[in-house]
Amino acid sequence: MAGSLQEAYELLLKSRQSRILAGGMWLRLGSTPISHAIDLSRLGLDTIQKTEDCLEIGAMVTLRQLECDVLTREAFSGILPTSVQSIVGTQFRSTATLGGSVYARFGFSDPVCALLSLRARVVFYKAGEMDLETYLASPPVRDILTCVRIPLSSQAASYQSLRHTRTDFPVLNLSLSRDEQGLHTLSVGARPMKAMRCREAESCLDCGDTEGALQAVRQLPYGTNMRAGAEYRQEIASVLLERALEEMKA
Ligand SMILES: Cc1cc2nc3c(=O)[nH]c(=O)nc-3n(C[C@H](O)[C@H](O)[C@H](O)COP(=O)(O)OP(=O)(O)OC[C@H]3O[C@@H](n4cnc5c(N)ncnc54)[C@H](O)[C@@H]3O)c2cc1C
Known part of the structure; x- marks a missing residue:
């Protein structure tokens, strides 16, 4: 049970087999030996706060807090x-x-896809603050x-996912936001690779070219896994974008 972030960080560097322990729901499925399991739960990282320009969500905030908190329900059309x-x-x-x-940056992650479309930033104890997009593309960090900090600039947003059954992993997820200048940010995840932005579709949407955006989102790289084939995902991507646009119109 770490007493400070510095202590947790020192323990993390002590051995290659040290692991930060969050909810432990993914970690418990692995079989890698762990020399030091570093519990962060007494470090006050479980709060959600609104500052002048962003919503700041602590790393130990549970998905249930994210679902129920009044600030997350009110912000960004409730897409978090x-x-x-x-899930x-x-x-x-x-x-x-x-x-x-966020740390594990799973390809299928629902919150990572939503956060990417909100231009979220991640804050690390040593490396400091960076774009979530940069983090998603970076090599593993110890x-x-x-x-996570989310700028308050998004005015409207929509989150869409397709699942075979309600609580299964997503077949595909897509998240769209629009800021006060009318500029769009679009991310597509569970492709099944990590979520990525589709800048071409964003530019089309900024100019009101919906057809162009629907075409562009189909051009992202998609792959095949046990849940769906690449071609199916390609089709579904444009369907989810249409649904997101419809929702944001309403
Ligand atoms: C059966 C199952 C189904 C799931 N379905 C979905 C789904 O449909 N959609 C979805 O989005 N997600 C899904 N998930 C993933 C889940 O939502 C969480 O992302 C996952 O459990 C990790 O969160 P955790 O708090 O349990 O992390 P842990 O298991 O405790 O940690 C995960 C990894 O992150 C590291 N870590 C944790 N916190 C930090 C930190 N603050 N700093 C540095 N490193 C850290 C740990 O060392 C570990 O390597 C599923 C998981 C399971 C087990």
Whole structure:
């Protein structure tokens, strides 16, 4: 049980087999030996706060907090709660954390896809603050994620995902936001690779070219896994974008 971030960081560097322990829901499925399991739960990283220009969400905030907190429900058309509501079940979401989800940057991650479309930034204890997009593209980091900061500039947003059954992993997820200048940010995840932005579709949407955006989102790289084939994902991507646009019109 780390008493400070510095202590947690020193323990993390002590051995290659040290691991930060968040909700432990993913870690417990692995068989890698762990020399030091570093619990962050007494470091006050479980708060959600609104500052002048961003919403700051601590790494130990659970998915359930994200779903129920009044600030996350009110901000960004409520897409953060929407993005996590189909993840497994209530007990699971009361344990799994946002920090564990973002640090692990799973390709299928629902909250990572939503955060990318909101231009979120991640804050690490040593490496400091960086764009989530930069983090998603960077090599593995041995550091402690302390919080996620989301600029308050998004005016409207929509989160969409397709699942075979409600609590399964997503077949595809897509998230769209529009800021006060009318500029769009679009991310597509569970392709099944990591979420990525589709800048060509964003430019089309900024100019009101919906057809162009629907074409562009189909051109992203998609892959095949046990849930769906690449061609199916390509089709679904434009369907999810249409649904997002419809929702943002309403
Ligand atoms: C059965 C199952 C189904 C799931 N379905 C979905 C789904 O449909 N959609 C979805 O988006 N997600 C899904 N997930 C993932 C889940 O939502 C969480 O992302 C996952 O459990 C990790 O969160 P955790 O808090 O349990 O992290 P842990 O398991 O504790 O940690 C995960 C990894 O992150 C590291 N870590 C954790 N916190 C930090 C930190 N602050 N700084 C540095 N490193 C850190 C740990 O060392 C570990 O390597 C699923 C997981 C499981 C087990």
